[in-house]
Amino acid sequence: MSSTLVNGGVEEASATVDGGVRDFYGEERATEDQLITPWNFSVSSGSTLLRDPRYNKGLAFTEKERDAHYLRGLLPPAVFNQELQEKRLMYNLRQYEVPLHRYMALMDLQERNERLFYKVLIDNVEELLPVVYTPTVGEACQKYGSIFRRPQGLYISLKEKGKILEVLKNWPEKNIQVIVVTDGERILGLGDLGCQGMGIPVGKLSLYTALGGVRPSSCLPITIDVGTNNEKLLNDEFYIGLRQKRATGKEYAELLDEFMCAVKKNYGEKVLIQFEDFANHNAFDLLAKYSSSHLVFNDDIQGTASVVLAGLLASLKLVGGNLADHTFLFLGAGEAGTGIAELIALEISKQTKAPVEETRKKIWLVDSKGLIVSSRLGSLQHFKKPWAHEHEPVKELVDAVKAIKPTVLIGSSGVGKTFTKEVVETMASLNKKPLILALSNPTSQSECTAEEAYTWSKGQAIFASGSPFDPVEYEGKVFVPGQANNAYIFPGFGLGLIMSGAIRVRDEMLLAASEALAAQVSQENYDKGLIYPPFTNIRKISAHIAANVAAKAYELGLASNLPQPKDLVKYAESCMYSPGYRNYR
CATH class of the missing domain: 3.40.50.10380 (Malic enzyme, N-terminal domain)
Structure with missing residues (x-):
């Protein structure tokens, strides 16, 4: 056993998990590619300690720690545990009526007390995700x-x-x-x-x-x-x-x-x-x-594609059939739209053994000039060309819906209010359970709202969006909209790459992530019309995604952390950072 003194506190490397070193607090160190240097000395005390967000605990410093680290008088006499600090913080956050003010308060907390910030975020993920991520982060960037x-x-x-x-x-x-x-x-x-x-x-x-x-x-x-x-x-x-x-x-x-x-x-x-x-x-x-x-990943192209594919795979339990039985129409042919389309084509190819050039024909895209068809090939950007199928030109989205008769309508246009009442009603007239995904962020750019999707389809639609929407009551029934949020995929995907020591990203890993996420949707979720699991279980979900991605990296010969752990889900859980306070002495 080796140990290192950090800010006067001893961290102990106490256990080895499947070849990876894990410290006393359950935090994984194997991915750091280095063992702890014994007796590496670094001491911080007094006001310096209180100003270091990684080690500051605020009022949670014990009486003993206050004496040992010259904190007497620098803090009020009360001692709060982390749970009480979290309770107080959430109380204060809820007093803010403006989401941007909540964002600023959370960023201040991150700069002041890192572990409390992550504890609050993990324990209140559904409430705070729209604050630290879409839609509030968009306003934060603007200002x-x-x-x-x-x-x-x-x-x-x-x-x-x-x-x-x-x-x-x-x-x-x-x-x-x-x-x-x-x-x-x-x-x-x-x-x-x-x-x-x-x-x-x-x-x-x-x-x-x-x-x-x-x-x-x-x-x-x-x-x-x-x-x-x-x-x-x-x-x-x-x-x-x-x-x-x-x-x-x-x-x-x-x-x-x-x-x-x-x-x-x-x-x-x-x-x-x-x-x-x-x-x-x-x-x-x-x-x-x-x-x-390089080990590179584009979340807008690949992460969005993976999370949408997971929703489509999960939705088959509600709409029936295989993925290959469905016809897909996209509004938007940028990086998100073409990325999702390609991953759907790859998954259908994997399931049916048909060449991907063939499976692409089930997928149609509409851009600002209308339906992407073969007569437009000469003027198309290179990433749109694989989606130029034989068909007469169609200018308007609603006419494309009538002509293509899709079972799935996906919006990735970045333009709000483009899934009009006529578009949604047409989808509902063509399908018993039309699948409508309005993916553009933030909320103001969403192709339609959850209320519009459910109302205009007379409660038939299965709906998911990129930004969060509240549940909708229609004719006495409550519909809970799903959120096709990239945050379902990229954290677990990244963990899987790190823990396996992957050196490259491959499409097979994205398919593995989608399948793992779809498998986490329970019957209880389906009963509410959900095609994504609730975010409250996100760490468990991320562990399963990480395990699937790591397994694929090992299978493809792209993993460098050897040997492969026996139980990848347990190993993923053991790798996860825990925000609980440490005891300093």
């Missing part, structure tokens, strides 16, 4: 310059070109396992927010820890600032980014290439780089360029 207090991640701008590796070394944590990076060009459905897009990586990584159990010290949010084309921000005196139009072409590509090479050089082959909210053209290009040389 980031005004509410900015202290930096929460790394900012890499064009000013740092040629010295990105040095910038990465400025980050205090050396053992990084997950990076979420954005260039702020397409934040949710809100457009180009430039440097203020940092709220997205910060929020995503909070969920990596709270929902997937990846320890906070191994997470790094990064914003790459190449300018913004948002005139409002460029003229805003409080804007915190570069005041110039976006760099494109060679200048942009060179900066991104330097960044990717520097990350790999500084953190190694197994650091997961998650691309977030890049514009379509860059998102596809970056994923294609680096997927063979």
